[in-house]
Amino acid sequence: MKQNPNTVSFTLNGELKTFATEPNEKLLALLRREGYKGTKYGCGQGTCGACTVLMDDRAVYACLLYAMQAEGRDIRTIESIGTFDKPSELQQELIQGGAVQCGFCIPGMIMSAEALMKAETTFDDDIVREYMDGNLCRCTGYEKIWAALRKVLDRQESAGVQGSGASSHPES
Amino acid sequence: MKLCEFIRPASLPAARDNLRELGAKGMILAGGTALHFMQDHTPVTAVDITRLGLSFIKHEGAFYNIGATTPLADIQRYRAPRWAMHEICRRISTHQIRNISTLGGNICRVFPWADLPVVLLAMDARMVIYSGKETEFPADEYFKTQPAKRFLGGDILTSVKVPALQAHHGFGSIKVVRTEASFAMVTIAARLELDGANIKSARVAAGSAIPFPRRLPSVEAALVGREAATAVFQEAAGKAGADAPWRGREGMSPDYSRHLAEVSILDALERAATFARGRAE
């Protein structure tokens, strides 16, 4: 039986990294203590979505995932999306649309939207709702967030941006 | 649960050897999301089974064979003829949970509110368990008691075989929730086989408003041999009270739960009949 190495290695925002950890540590705790504080601790129980990160391009809750489950995976956090000086297209739309109030839910919302844009090629309302159904906002009432996202998605759709089309799972 | 060690076996036999060696200290880890509901601090060694090639969906003759570590999101997105598992998976929790939690995790330790046992009971699925060799267990036997007991000796669920719906078979599931991502107040699943206008066979199962998912034999008996019509469905649904101890909770009386179940049974039967009608192949 392999001994527990008490380290975990994964690609974090494009860079291969190794971190000391222990088996009971959640990925969210590891990320935050390593300085990736854009990933938020909201409920800690898989309900609010503030801790959403991408694992192999799929949105997951970092508060429910043990850090060791990330071994060998590709993890992306909000820090990979945009910066204060160079916000992403969605971040710009959110700001311009006045869609951010306290802002706590926004990193998670953006990561779920990122998963949507990476996987899908068309963005009808049902599929958008499906990808965004695990992110709660206590401030905005969602409408402005939805409108900002819709603008980006409509532009992507008309520009014919290709995701990997994950919704058409081939029979394997 | 407190994870004190974390191991990633390289093969199914190695995983079983690890689990047998660890005994009560060993714990299979798939998506790991249910560990959150086990709030005691028992120290355990997690045996990660997500890298053993158990994530797949294959159409094999009369069955769809779904690997035990297949995420619910993959089941939800899969589309094929005579396949009905996607509907209920879309209704389970949120996108992020469906991406990580697995079929096996949902049915190896069954919580009262789990949705998939209800569907698998109605669909007459077969669970494939590895104990050095693979053995199949019909849903009725598998869900007779808490399945977690079966896995104490180190055995591992490897896949679930869900029958492809045959000609004149129809399926319907209803999950009643307060808010979109919440646990069900009641979950009902029904599979009907029609012979012309009449019901040839019926399997109806329930969960969430009762202590443990189960079939509803009186409801089923009131359907077989009769016309697939709303009045018959209504009469059959009315038998639900005799089949299970309906529980009240969070402002719901037991009577309200039973009534909700009856209405949901009616809806599930209507859906199953609509699905079955006109399906000659």
Ligand SMILES: Cc1cc2nc3c(=O)[nH]c(=O)nc-3n(C[C@H](O)[C@H](O)[C@H](O)COP(=O)(O)OP(=O)(O)OC[C@H]3O[C@@H](n4cnc5c(N)ncnc54)[C@H](O)[C@@H]3O)c2cc1C
């Ligand atoms: C916030 C939240 C909301 C949820 N809402 C719903 C809901 O509405 N409906 C619903 O049905 N579910 C719901 N779930 C439950 C979720 O679907 C389960 O947590 C999940 O199915 C467990 O899957 P997992 O892969 O994470 O399992 P794990 O947490 O990894 O494992 C669960 C249990 O099964 C055992 N196990 C896992 N795989 C195997 C195997 N192959 N062989 C033997 N034993 C095994 C483990 O040892 C453990 O005891 C919710 C979960 C959360 C966190």
Ligand code: FES
């Ligand atoms: S902090 Fe993870 S879902 Fe709320």
Ligand code: FES
């Ligand atoms: S802006 Fe405050 S929670 Fe969404």
